[in-house]
Amino acid sequence: MFFSPRLVRILSLKNSRCSQRFLCSSRYRLQGDSTSISPPSRDTPEFNIWALEKLPRQCPGCGAPSQIINKQGPGFYDLRRHAIRKYLGLTKSNSKRDYQDIVRIALQKSASLNLDPEAFGVPQTPHPVYDKEIVKCCRCRNLLNHRIGIPIQHPSIDSIRDTIDETSYKYNHIYHVIDAADFPMSVIPGLQSFLNIAPLRSKNRRAKTGKFYNNRITEISFVITRSDLLAPLKEQVDSMMPYLQLTLRDALGRSADGARLGNIHCVSVKRDWWTKELKENVWNRGGAGWMIGKLNVGKSKLFGSIFPKGRKFSVMDDENLSSPSAKSSLQNLEGNVDDNTNIEKDYKEENSEEVNEKVPDNIEQTPEKQISKNINLEDSEINDMSVETFDPDSLLPPAPPELNYPTMPIVSDLPGTTASPIRLIFGNGKGELIDLPGLKRGDLDSHVKPEYQSTLIMTSRVEPIQDSIKPGQSLLLGGFIRITPTNPDITILAYAFTSIESHLTSTLKAIGTQTETRDSAVLNIALPGTASKIASAGKFLLKWDVTKLRTGPVTARDAGRVSVEKLPYRVIATDILVEGCGWVELVAQVSKRNGDSIIKPLSLDSEDKDITQEVENQETGEVWPGVEVFTPHGKYISARRPMNAWSFISKKQGRVEARPRRPVAGHNKK
Template sequence: MDPMSSFNPTQASRPKDLPLVITGKTVKTYLKDARANDVSVDFEKVAALDDTTESQASETSGFASSVPHCDRCHDLVHSSRGTSIDHPSIENIADSVAESPHKRNHVYHVLDAADFPMSLIPSIHSYLSLAKPRSQNRRSQHQYTVRPTMSFIITRSDLLAPTKEKVDSLMPYFREVLRKALGRSGEGMRLGNLHLVSSKRGWWTSELKKEIRERGGGNWMIGKFNVGKSNLFEGLFPKGSGGQTSLHNELPLQEAAEERRIIPDFLPESQLLPPPQVEVPYPTLPLVSSLPGTTASPIRIPFGNNKGELIDMPGLERGNLEWYIQPEHKLDLVMTSRPTVKQHKLKPGQSLLLGGGVVRITPVLGEANRDMVVLAYPFVPLEAHVTSTDKAIGTQQQERESGIASILAADIGSHFQSAGVFSLETDVTKHHASAVLRSGVPLSRLPFRVYSTDILIQGVGWVELVCQVRRKPREKIFMDPNSLADGEHTELSPGSDLSLPHTAFKPYSPQLQQQSQHPTVEVFTPNGEHVSSRMSMSAWSIWKDGRVLRSRDKPSRQRKPMSGEKAQRKRQAAMRMVATS
């Protein structure tokens, strides 16, 4: 008697209120009993039972079956370690978008708020052959086209401000910065397709999810690596959007799904996109990791009864700053939450070190700003330290031992070069002198100005630099040494032909040129790369606005200097004795 014919997994002991499901345990029990009784096993029936188990489990739960992880994904999930993939180029991304099976396609260019706009892909409209963006002319007629359209998404906006209202108030600033970063092509753009979202807090993700569900077609998430594409994918994917379908409409969908499950052993080399997945209400979403290059290939997940699909693309190259960091500290470059920002004063002869030498910021002093003091607010996950410029140079170039904790790799001190000189050009006097302005003093009468700029560190964050300067520099009296000889001074009559009218002309000199410029700083990084600048966002003023200062955060009151106090008391006592005698 064939034991398979007597095996009936439906007769397994189970509660009556549970649905009839063939589990893997019943199949394993059958195989164990057959092996113990030395009975031949019909593996075709066992495979059929296994397929029935998977189909019943997916139908009853609505979730995708667990996908086994490879060694690389296992290390990324459980150990936060792994090797990065070879990042594709923008041409490879364009070829993949061109192979889209959908008539309507929309590209979401994902940008990082930590170093915006350094994560912007230049000339992305021309590379991807996108539709012409809308102009600022409100009366311009919309041109209908079959080309893909595009929207900008600035993710991780929770790093900018603590509340959603404060982040929304920054939208005009980001629109202006993006227009400048796009160059000449961005001068006439309307930029109404710019979104500030946060997948961690859920800010403005529901609106985008509704937009994706209603539009359908191909929705492509494109950007550089570690900008938060895979993390945003989970917040934007319309889960459970298939709805209830009739039996007449469900049968063709089931047949099409069964045909898609039969995947050939090899795919043609010319095909860049992977085959589509079987649609389930709650699929397995892409893996999220802080390490760069986690997504190795395009991930296509359909939704809405195959109305459309959301596609997560691999990240493009974003710099190699992690090459110069110790392996155990590479995750320290990723800012996962808003850091605790403190004010640092850079006096003349001092520099700011980030991460023990990863970035060095040194003010450039001239004749007009010898006593210039620069205030630094580092919005980075790295430790900041202020020291003398000589010590900072030796620490960064690894030429001297220092007590400053450093995350730099060994023997890379010779790679540090100047990344350029950056000017503090944004006038932020209204933000930093608000108390004086509230008293009724007009801005035009203030004898000083406050300038600022943001130094961007690629993939890490930004440092806000602020400096107060005189509105009118000190005027120096220039005297011609040739006009004086041994104390003798020859006066020319007003009517003489040799007399010159008094003018404000001064001969050109490097000191005079430096005097007319804004405050400047010089930044030193590995190979002089990975940094840029933008107009100041005044994030420090936004953060401290309305914030209650705790007692432990208040600066300690300085003690009165006691030098000479004892001698002064003796003198005062002697003077009192003389006065009374």
């Protein structure tokens, strides 16, 4: 269970009667104007009640409910901080803008003098007033400035499902955020069945577009974040889309058999790759958009990039709305829901055989009250209309008032930064985007020294060197993850695309460094005592044929044009994934003369053939090339079909220089 509004009741004090009022009073906002009431004295209990009424209901950075009791908990506001006192209006600031406003008002009252405001250094028109930034809690401040904080307890998939069930939107869209650093390890298995998501559309052109569950339709999109870690150029990442679809299909299992998987987005917030297109999709869909993913996959950073800002009073045209959810949201805003719209007809016809209950004609009201798209209201009126009643038993907190440029969630590498769902409305209630807390991921950082925990997160693209793992050698990652070949006769090429340093050494020295039984100059970032927890994470075979990709001009159509079947060797590869840290690309070459038991299975289209885990051929004694990985508790490791990311580095073109000038020394002798 994550830090939901339901847990606020636990924080109430038993001995103080006023302390129980502190938590309640901040949740139920007064509809009257509280700015005219002078603040109570700092030493009185009424001051805390007054301050909680002025503070936001939840921290905009982490989503935790506001409180002033637990200093170590999320959502705590220290009323002695200058930024909070300034937000409450207890400290006055003599800014240049205030001086200009005073001069401008004085000149307007003395209009008969015909004085020019610019002569006094004051512009004719006042500066535009932007939305006031909402102050963040002390935990968010420490995370941003000092990278210090206590992670919250991670929610379960059942808590996420119960939270989504509390929404009143009819059309919902799930954005399944996946990390590119260890793709597809961060895919949540069985997410569709848990959340009653509409089945993935098949390749059949007559496939239905959606399915209702409990008078609600929920669709899904897969968003691969931090795609700049895969390749240096956007065009190179775009060329990987067939590979990403194929790998994601393998990770989803039988639920993705025959599916189109056209709902995959590969974005990079750092490089601004495809974020604008995804933002327009969020705007056109409307309804409720839910950001779901595991820890440290980039949900909050992506949230701030794709949220439609500055569109509070945008005019919505029916012709520009391409999705049923957007059109339904527009009809919901105007209050004129037509029972005979084409969208409703399509969905009812497609789902008439599958849905037992009839879809109601009335679309449920959105959490915020309806605001017409063609009128402008005062901020105070909009705030009053947007305030919801706080329900202490609800997992979904109330939506805050809509702002053109709201405060975005904070971005931190601390696992469990988001404490509670963060809801932000856009487009006058056209829809909202919800950032949910991350699901639990591997706890590899619990085995690493605190000063090196930040290095476990892959933040920038790595250009590795080529390591040749010869027989009797092993590859160390961070000094505590060991990759050892299982075949004693084959040399394996390794390319470590990881955020932690790699080191090639003999197997005996690698075991001594990993188990802390040998003094070594190799840095071991593991905590003392981790050596006793080292176990085998499994044996992974190099079972994918990459001969055509690695041979270059030998098999190219415009060069050698040699068939792969005629080559005297085969090149096989696999990618070893380290959770959150990156991957290691392993490549080996097998001779046709000595590897008949390996070449024969590869000749049967090894891209689709699943090689069994038979490490040794009983007849010939040949061992299939593979590696064995040793990690703490034997976890945090997986394998996938090779991405061949090294090809983007090896194909770098050198600098093209102009042809040098001919020497003119002998030209003068002619």
